[in-house]
Amino acid sequence: MSATATAAAIRSGELLACPVALRRAAPVAAAVSFRMGRSARAGRLAMRVRVVAAAASVEGAEEGKGKKKKRAASGIMKPKPISPELREFVGGAEELPRTEALKIIWAHIKGNNLQDPNNKKIIVCDEKLKKIFGGRDRVGFLEISGLLNPHFQK
Missing domain, CATH: 1.10.245.10 (SWIB/MDM2 domain)
Structure with missing residues (x-):
């Protein structure tokens, strides 16, 4: 899988069947969530990994870091x-x-x-x-x- 295809799959929020694909993927800022559950077809425990591209949100978060409101001293x-x-x-x-x-x-x-x-x-x-x-x-x-x-x- 090429780097652009991997990035496109990550941006689309595609569910990946194997965490190994994450290690081979191009370095893209992404949020990763894991979910355990029973596979409907196989009837066995399976882990699914969901990768969501967060490049745009990471840039926005860095800009918003300095804008926290200060609380009054108490x-x-x-x-x-x-x-x-x-x-x-x-x-x-x-x-x-x-x-x-x-x-x-x-x-x-x-x-x-x-x-x-x-x-x-x-x-x-x-x-x-x-x-x-x-x-x-x-x-x-x-x-x-x-x-x-x-x-x-x-």
């Missing part, structure tokens, strides 16, 4: 008003998503080497962190997000 990604203490810590922003606040706090912890050397799960608070964490000297890393709750208005 949950912890949504910017919310923050308390004056946290506003001073982050540099004066009026609103901030909870995720960004955590990133800024962790950058401060890592940058100033504030993790306990013996137990990295414990953060030793400096003066800036004490203002945010209610005056506590040491905080567990799992407690940080809970201690930020009072700084975000609902």
